[in-house]
Amino acid sequence: MSMARYMLDTNTVSYIIKGQPVGVRENLQRVxxxxxxxxxxxxxxxxxxxxxxxxATPLAEIVxxxxxxxxxxxWDSPAAKAYAGFASATFAQGKPLSALDMLIASHAIAVGATxxxxxxxxxxxxxxxxxxxxxxR
Numbered sequence: 001m002s003m004a005r006y007m008l009d010t011n012t013v014s015y016i017i018k019g020q021p022v023g024v025r026e027n028l029q030r031v032x033x034x035x036x037x038x039x040x041x042x043x044x045x046x047x048x049x050x051x052x053x054x055x056a057t058p059l060a061e062i063v064x065x066x067x068x069x070x071x072x073x074x075w076d077s078p079a080a081k082a083y084a085g086f087a088s089a090t091f092a093q094g095k096p097l098s099a100l101d102m103l104i105a106s107h108a109i110a111v112g113a114t115x116x117x118x119x120x121x122x123x124x125x126x127x128x129x130x131x132x133x134x135x136x137r
Contacts, residue, residue, distance in 0.1 A: 004031075004114060005037060006035055006116050007039060007108040008037070008070075008116045009101070010100075028134070033069060034071075037071040038073070039075065039103070039107040040074050046063050050063055075107065078111075079107045079110040082106040082110035083103060083107075085106075085109075086105060087106070089125075089126070097121055108129040114130040115129045116133075116134050118133045118134070
């Protein structure tokens with residue numbers, strides 16, 4: 001039997017880094033780090049945030065330590081194929097997400113991971129990855 005895999009979206013990683021809401025860190029501590037991953041898209045968003053705040057050295061250290069500890073999955077051809085189906089379905093439903101959210105969700109679909117997100121826009125879609133909200137206890 002394979003272990004569940006959890007892909008954290010960028011907002012969830014931000015909650016972990018900030019330590020708020022507390023439930024997110026508590027939920028993270030309940031799973032093995034081998035089960036947790038992020039998309040290279042999320043890594044890019046985190047690095048962009050740091051580039052925009054060059055004086056925030058304590059934040060850079062925290063983000064850097066997080067990135068050392070979490071598996072970062074590269075964007076690849078299976079993710080691109082999942083994107084084509086996922087984005088097409090969201091456009092057909094008239095509920096497209098932001099471009100980066102669609103890329104991250106597609107990546108979760110491609111690797112069979114549950115997307116950890118509190119973003120309500122994912123929950124209104126019919127065609128979506130498996131979702132869980134760690135801000136809920």
